[in-house]
Amino acid sequence: MLAVTAHDHPPAPPPDAPVAVLANPTAGRGRHRDVLPRLLDRLGTADRPVRLLGATTPEQAEAACRTAVADGAAAVLTVGGDGTVHRAVQAVAGTVVGFGPVPAGTGNDFAADTGFPADPLAAIEVIVAALRAGRSRPVDLARMTGADGTVRWYGAVLAAGFDAVVNERANRMRWPRGPRRYDLAIVAELARLRPRRYTLRLDGEPQEVDAVLVAVGNTASYGGGMRICPDADPTDGLLDVVVGGRFDRRTLMRVKPHIYRGSHVRHPLVRSYRARTVELAAEGITTYADGERSLPLPVTVTAVPAALRLLR
Known part of the structure; x- marks a missing residue:
């Protein structure tokens, strides 16, 4: 069994490291357009700078997440569905960078199955509370x-x-x-x-x-x-x-x-x-x-x- 250990990780991000946010505006057929402004507003209470990632294709989204992690992001948050989560996971897998999925897509299976509320606004509160407390919980991933x-x-x-x-x-x-x-x-x-x-x-x-x-x-x-x-x-x-x-x-x-x-x-x-x-x-x-x-x-x-x- 391959485990990810502390020896494999780079040092933890500093307290002032930014939170990167990847949002898919077409997720859920646009039903949750109000979620991103609410997330950005609530992140203001977590005392960290916020970096909104720009991308127009899935490939660009993935590359933007990789760049954010390489540049020292403390966390990567996604606003979208499982496809948006999938792109971000390629960047944060096997690192100490925190990850928070705000479920705003047509399919939100990963967020639901890992314990996040189905309501995106409630999920934001969970994520922001974890950021403020410096709390994260480990889960497995599959490597293909x-x-x-x-x-x-x-x-x-x-x-x-x-x-x-x-x-x-x-x-x-x-x-x-x-x-x-x-x-x-x-x-x-x-x-x-x-x-x-x-x-x-x-x-x-x-x-x-x-x-x-x-x-x-x-x-x-x-x-x-x-x-x-x-x-x-x-x-x-x-x-x-x-x-x-x-x-x-x-x-x-x-x-x-x-x-x-x-x-x-x-x-x-x-x-x-x-x-x-x-x-x-x-x-x-x-x-x-x-x-x-x-x-x-x-x-x-x-x-x-x-x-x-x-x-x-």
């Missing part, structure tokens, strides 16, 4: 390594089955815009649904499975509250792996609603595992981590205990 050595971190869930395939198709579509594009992608992929052969290696123990759904969770949920890995605990140093086997279209659609409650794991075609390191391979799959397009299979995913310092 691709075949070419590329490393990515994620906080919630890695999708590597039907949901990843649907996301990939939806991202290739130019019409229609909005949620209907995703709905059409589901219909298209259901029409060609077939189990794929996966090679799994769990803490070195190999097995091959034919599956439609494969998820590797640090936390329980993805997709805005779907509890795909319902027993995942981001403080146990382990990854939860949920595999949905040879589902046909009708069975898959019957099982899907159960994922919101986590009861799908009782279906006879579903298997659950727990491991520190997961090696996963299959043909033609691009994974999605925290809802963001990530690495193609094969990948190796490792649970890294205490890799993130949450401001709560």
Whole structure:
């Protein structure tokens, strides 16, 4: 098991180090435009300078967070959903820099599963109180390594089955815009649904499975509250792996609603595992981590205990 220790960390930021804020103005379809001004106002009580990060693309957002950490930020806060969290995590993983997610997106699974209030204004109060008290709590992250050595971190869930395939198709579509594009992608992929052969290696123990759904969770949920890995605990140093086997279209659609409650794991075609390191391979799959397009299979995913310092 790979742990993040004090020896791995740079010195703690000084008391006057700034707090960097990454805000996604389009998160949650713009429902929470008032959140950023409220956050900036409340940060004024934490006695630290505030640096608002500018970015117009996800790549720029990630780069801005990395620069802020390299420049000595005491904390990075995000205003947005899981995609915004994902970009910031690439910068703060494995450091002593505090992290606070203000849940203002369509999907806020990481914030919810790590104990932050669903109401963004209430989450701000939790984060600001932690900053003022100098308090943070460690949680695990998942570190993913691709075949070419590329490393990515994620906080919630890695999708590597039907949901990843649907996301990939939806991202290739130019019409229609909005949620209907995703709905059409589901219909298209259901029409060609077939189990794929996966090679799994769990803490070195190999097995091959034919599956439609494969998820590797640090936390329980993805997709805005779907509890795909319902027993995942981001403080146990382990990854939860949920595999949905040879589902046909009708069975898959019957099982899907159960994922919101986590009861799908009782279906006879579903298997659950727990491991520190997961090696996963299959043909033609691009994974999605925290809802963001990530690495193609094969990948190796490792649970890294205490890799993130949450401001709560």
